[in-house]
Amino acid sequence: MKIKLDRTVCDGFGKCASRAPAVFSLDEWGYASLERGLSAEADLPPELEQPARRALLDCPVHAITERPRVR
Amino acid sequence: MPTLTTGAHPAVRPRLLRGQAGREDRTAYEAAGGYQPGLAGAGLIAAVAASGLRGRGGGAFPAARKLAVVARQRGEKVVVVNGEEGEPASVKDRWLLRARPHLVIDGALRAAQAVGAGTIYFYVSDAGAAISLDAALAELASIPADLRVWPVEASYVAGEETAAVNALNGRPAKPSEKPPRPFEAGVGGLPTLVSNAETIASLPAISGGRVGEAPSFLLTLSGAVPRPGLYEVPFGIPLGEATEVLGGLAGPARGYVMGGYFAGLLSTRGHHLPLDYDALRAAGSGLGCGAVTVLGADDCPVGVAALLLAYFGRENAGQCGSCFNGTAAMAGVATALACGEAGPAEVARLAHWSGFLPGRGACATLDGAAGVAATLLREFPAEVDAHQREACGTCVATDFLAAGRPFALTPDSIAPPVEAAL
Numbered sequence: 214m215k216i217k218l219d220r221t222v223c224d225g226f227g228k229c230a231s232r233a234p235a236v237f238s239l240d241e242w243g244y245a246s247l248e249r250g251l252s253a254e255a256d257l258p259p260e261l262e263q264p265a266r267r268a269l270l271d272c273p274v275h276a277i278t279e280r281p282r283v284r
Numbered sequence: 285m286p287t288l289t290t291g292a293h294p295a296v297r298p299r300l301l302r303g304q305a306g307r308e309d310r311t312a313y314e315a316a317g318g319y320q321p322g323l324a325g326a327g328l329i330a331a332v333a334a335s336g337l338r339g340r341g342g343g344a345f346p347a348a349r350k351l352a353v354v355a356r357q358r359g360e361k362v363v364v365v366n367g368e369e370g371e372p373a374s375v376k377d378r379w380l381l382r383a384r385p386h387l388v389i390d391g392a393l394r395a396a397q398a399v400g401a402g403t404i405y406f407y408v409s410d411a412g413a414a415i416s417l418d419a420a421l422a423e424l425a426s427i428p429a430d431l432r433v434w435p436v437e438a439s440y441v442a443g444e445e446t447a448a449v450n451a452l453n454g455r456p457a458k459p460s461e462k463p464p465r466p467f468e469a470g471v472g473g474l475p476t477l478v479s480n481a482e483t484i485a486s487l488p489a490i491s492g493g494r495v496g497e498a499p500s501f502l503l504t505l506s507g508a509v510p511r512p513g514l515y516e517v518p519f520g521i522p523l524g525e526a527t528e529v530l531g532g533l534a535g536p537a538r539g540y541v542m543g544g545y546f547a548g549l550l551s552t553r554g555h556h557l558p559l560d561y562d563a564l565r566a567a568g569s570g571l572g573c574g575a576v577t578v579l580g581a582d583d584c585p586v587g588v589a590a591l592l593l594a595y596f597g598r599e600n601a602g603q604c605g606s607c608f609n610g611t612a613a614m615a616g617v618a619t620a621l622a623c624g625e626a627g628p629a630e631v632a633r634l635a636h637w638s639g640f641l642p643g644r645g646a647c648a649t650l651d652g653a654a655g656v657a658a659t660l661l662r663e664f665p666a667e668v669d670a671h672q673r674e675a676c677g678t679c680v681a682t683d684f685l686a687a688g689r690p691f692a693l694t695p696d697s698i699a700p701p702v703e704a705a706l
Contacts, residue, residue: 219461220646221603244605246644253463280463 215280217253222276233264289513310423313386322491341480342572361401367481368443371544372692374575376502381413382699385420391487409438412701440599445478459647508580524555543572548659584678589660590618596653606644624675
C-alpha cells in the first residue's frame with residue numbers, strides 16, 4: 214500500500230498523527246508530513262498499513278489518499 | 285537596479301552568450317550555424333547524457349534522464365520551456381529569451397523531436413521575453429510543432445515545474461504535491477517535459493557536436509562587484525576567480541548569496557570553492573540557477589538573511605502549513621536578531637527550524653528558506669553572536685518592514701525590451 218499526503222490540502226487537524234504516529238509527524242503548528250524514510254513512491258511497511266488506513270479515513274480534509282497500484 | 289554587462293570567461297568559446305546587442309533574428313541565428321541538422325532522437329539524448337548537462341533552473345536534475353523518461357512513454361506528449369525565472373537575482377533566462385529567442389526555439393524543437401512531443405509551450409513571465417519570442421516565431425515559415433507563448437504573472441513559485449503545469453492547465457501558478465510529476469501527468473494530463481530555458485538553449489550545441497571538454501553555463505554575478513553582469517563561464521572555476529577576473533573585485537568579498545536566494549549564504553571560504561554542482565553541494569552551498577550575489581563591506585549577513593527570509597515569508601505559495609508558518613517564524617527571529625532583539629533561545633529555535641523544516645513542503649521553497657537560516661548560523665557565527673548583543677550599524681539603517689526583493693535584477697541594460705528599442 215502506497216499513500217500520498219497532500220500538504221497543500223492539510224489543514225493541521227492532526228488526526229493522522231494520533232491514528233498513525235509512526236507514519237505521520239506534525240510540526241509545531243500541527244501540520245503533517247510523512248515520517249522521515251517514508252515516501253509516496255514506496256510501499257508502507259505492512260504493520261503500518263492498518264493505522265495509515267485509519268488516518269486516511271479520519272482526515273477531515275481528505276489530504277491522505279491511497280495511490281493506485283500500477284499494472 | 286545595477287547596469288549589467290555581458291562577457292565570457294577567457295577559457296570559454298561562448299555558445300549561449302552573444303556579443304552583439306539587440307535581439308538575434310532568424311537570419312543572424314542561421315548565419316551563426318543555427319537550425320542545422322544534427323544529432324536527434326535517441327542519439328541526441330545519448331549526447332546530452334555524455335555532456336553531463338543538468339537542469340539549469342536550479343534543480344540540477346540530469347537533463348538526459350528527464351528527456352528519456354518522457355521519450356519512452358507512448359502517445360501524445362508536451363514540452364514546456366520554462367523561462368519564468370522566479371529567482372530575483374538571476375537574469376539569464378530572461379536575457380536568453382529576449383536576446384537569443386531562436387537559440388531557445390531551436391533547442392525546444394530538438395527536445396520535442398527527441399521526446400516525441402507535438403506541442404511546445406514557452407512559459408514566461410517577462411513581457412520582453414514574450415514579445416521577443418512572438419517576433420521570432422513570426423520569422424519562421426514552417427515549424428514541425430505547435431508552438432505557443434504562455435505568459436504568466438511573475439512570482440517566486442510560478443517557475444516550479446508543477447506550478448508551470450498547473451498554470452498551463454488553467455489553474456493558479458502554484459506548486460502541487462508530488463507525485464505525479466509532470467513526466468507522469470503534466471499539461472492536459474499528458475507526459476510533459478518541463479525544462480529550463482538555459483537547459484533547452486544548451487541542446488543545439490550538443491546536437492551539433494559542439495560541446496567541448498569544458499562545458500559552460502551562464503553566471504549572473506551581481507552585488508558588490510565593479511562589473512556586475514551575465515557571464516558565460518566554465519564549470520569548476522573558483523568563485524573568487526569569477527568575482528575578480530570577471531566582476532573586477534579587488535580581493536575576497538565579505539560573503540556571497542548563492543543560487544539566486546535558494547542556496548543561501550556563504551562566507552569568504554567560498555572564494556576558493558569551484559563553481560561546480562557537486563563541489564558546492566558538498567560544501568553545504570549550491571550553484572542553483574547560477575546567480576551569485578557578492579556581499580561587500582556595506583552588507584550585513586544577518587540583515588541579508590532577515591530580508592531573504594521575509595521574502596520567503598511573503599512569496600511562498602501560502603499552501604503548505606509548515607511553509608507559511610515556518611518561513612514567517614524564521615523571518616521573525618532573523619529580523620529580531622538583526623534588530624539586536626534576539627538571544628540564545630531565539631537563535632536555538634532558528635537552528636531547530638533550519639534542520640527540522642526541510643522536506644516539509646510540497647515544493648522546495650521551504651527548503652530554500654530553511655537553508656538561508658542554516659547557512660547564516662553556520663557561515664557567520666561571529667556576526668550572529670554579535671547581533672545577540674546589539675544590532676550593527678548596517679542593520680540599524682535597514683528597513684526590515686519594506687517588502688523588498690534584495691539584489692533583484694532586470695536584464696533591461698543588456699537586452700532592452702523590444703518596445704524600448706523602437
